[in-house]
Amino acid sequence: MKLTAYHRPATLAEARRLLVTLGPTAMPLAGCTSHSFVKGDDARIGVDLARIGYDGIAHANGQFVIGANARIADLQEYHAPGWVLDRVALRFVSQPIRNMTTIGGNIARIFPWNDFPVALLALNATMTIAGETERKIPADQYFDGQPGRLFKEGDILIAIAVPEVGESCGFSYHKETLVHMDFSRLTVAVWLRREGKKVADVRIALGAAIPLPDRLEELEGALIGQVYSPDVVAGAMGAQLAKLRWRSTDVWSEEYAQQLARVHVADAIGEAYRAAGGDRK
Amino acid sequence: MNIEFTLNGKPRMLSISPNEKLTEALRRLGIFSVKTGCNEGACGSCVVSVNGRTVQSCMMYAAQVDGCSVETVESIGSLDHPHPIQNALVEEGAVQCGFCMGGLIMSAKAVFDKNPSPSDEELKIHLDGHLCRCTGYEKIQSALRKLAAGGKA
Numbered sequence: 001m002k003l004t005a006y007h008r009p010a011t012l013a014e015a016r017r018l019l020v021t022l023g024p025t026a027m028p029l030a031g032c033t034s035h036s037f038v039k040g041d042d043a044r045i046g047v048d049l050a051r052i053g054y055d056g057i058a059h060a061n062g063q064f065v066i067g068a069n070a071r072i073a074d075l076q077e078y079h080a081p082g083w084v085l086d087r088v089a090l091r092f093v094s095q096p097i098r099n100m101t102t103i104g105g106n107i108a109r110i111f112p113w114n115d116f117p118v119a120l121l122a123l124n125a126t127m128t129i130a131g132e133t134e135r136k137i138p139a140d141q142y143f144d145g146q147p148g149r150l151f152k153e154g155d156i157l158i159a160i161a162v163p164e165v166g167e168s169c170g171f172s173y174h175k176e177t178l179v180h181m182d183f184s185r186l187t188v189a190v191w192l193r194r195e196g197k198k199v200a201d202v203r204i205a206l207g208a209a210i211p212l213p214d215r216l217e218e219l220e221g222a223l224i225g226q227v228y229s230p231d232v233v234a235g236a237m238g239a240q241l242a243k244l245r246w247r248s249t250d251v252w253s254e255e256y257a258q259q260l261a262r263v264h265v266a267d268a269i270g271e272a273y274r275a276a277g278g279d280r281k
Numbered sequence: 282m283n284i285e286f287t288l289n290g291k292p293r294m295l296s297i298s299p300n301e302k303l304t305e306a307l308r309r310l311g312i313f314s315v316k317t318g319c320n321e322g323a324c325g326s327c328v329v330s331v332n333g334r335t336v337q338s339c340m341m342y343a344a345q346v347d348g349c350s351v352e353t354v355e356s357i358g359s360l361d362h363p364h365p366i367q368n369a370l371v372e373e374g375a376v377q378c379g380f381c382m383g384g385l386i387m388s389a390k391a392v393f394d395k396n397p398s399p400s401d402e403e404l405k406i407h408l409d410g411h412l413c414r415c416t417g418y419e420k421i422q423s424a425l426r427k428l429a430a431g432g433k434a
Contacts, residue, residue: 006282006299006344033340036321046299048345073334094410095388097322099334100341181323181410 030105068104082164170275314383328384377415
């Protein structure tokens, strides 16, 4: 991709007009950190969204609303009761990259190694897209394929709403890399609500080791209503994981990916369960 | 296209191609501390500060800094008046070829600007992503740890 022109709109309306006018040659720019992975020499016109606003984090009515232009470093540095995305942010590449990458950019186009889709799936986030009307799209729908399919010309992702991790709820995030700042090789995020020793509700998402991030709904169904124990998790997990299509990489086979997922998923569920009982949320 | 920005405290105007990366533009302006290493955001040798935040200049379009303040290692110390971070690295023997140092010092400065006595964990968080092929990192960590213990950066 080669930028042949560059625009820097100051408002959402101006950005939308530019995207509509320029059509498919327009390339919306956020943090730009994924551009080196976009291959090809096709000429594009950059529309830099950095100055249209939507870069803060607001907390009200039991949820956090994150502007799509918020940097990963903003998520890392933000602290509030029920906020857990700082943990995901802290494992995100390196500080200079966290200072550049936006959460909107990380979820507008999904590469297998993107970190936030998995966390947002587990947390049941809702994405807001500004178009002719403003549309709110639940994570399950948003991440059920490349998000680009949901965007018409001129549409822009402007916000991500994430519910607080509240009382009796826990969250856990695991990321497997070869070295600390490596791309994700496997990610797991778990949100869990407990009632006593029972799993009252759970959302488990897996990414990087499979082509697109996805929830393990069969496993979730098998756990809901059960008294938690590692044996219950282990017994319920095998069938679900065997059905997934695993990605082999330069360093491991599909079978290894599945075995590794078994360990991380079990550990992450256990951690979320303990957090829901009062350990670190 | 033309951009205007502040480079190391001085206003600059530059004619750029829309596709030009910040690393290339800075080197065109004679800022040779900014190195092109991996050119994909992995090595840290191109790190500069934009509006007070460290960024990988190899991944940023020069057009993005229009109206911004850009700082490179040239702004924080010189041979005659090195910054305490630079002194600490030299005293510890933490510099060999120096290729990584421009970016690494900018990241180290960002940590010490926030906290003059950063913990090992804070140093690790902020310096992860800087590859040094000469020193094996021990001397760098040791230098910054000593500086943090003194709280005089």
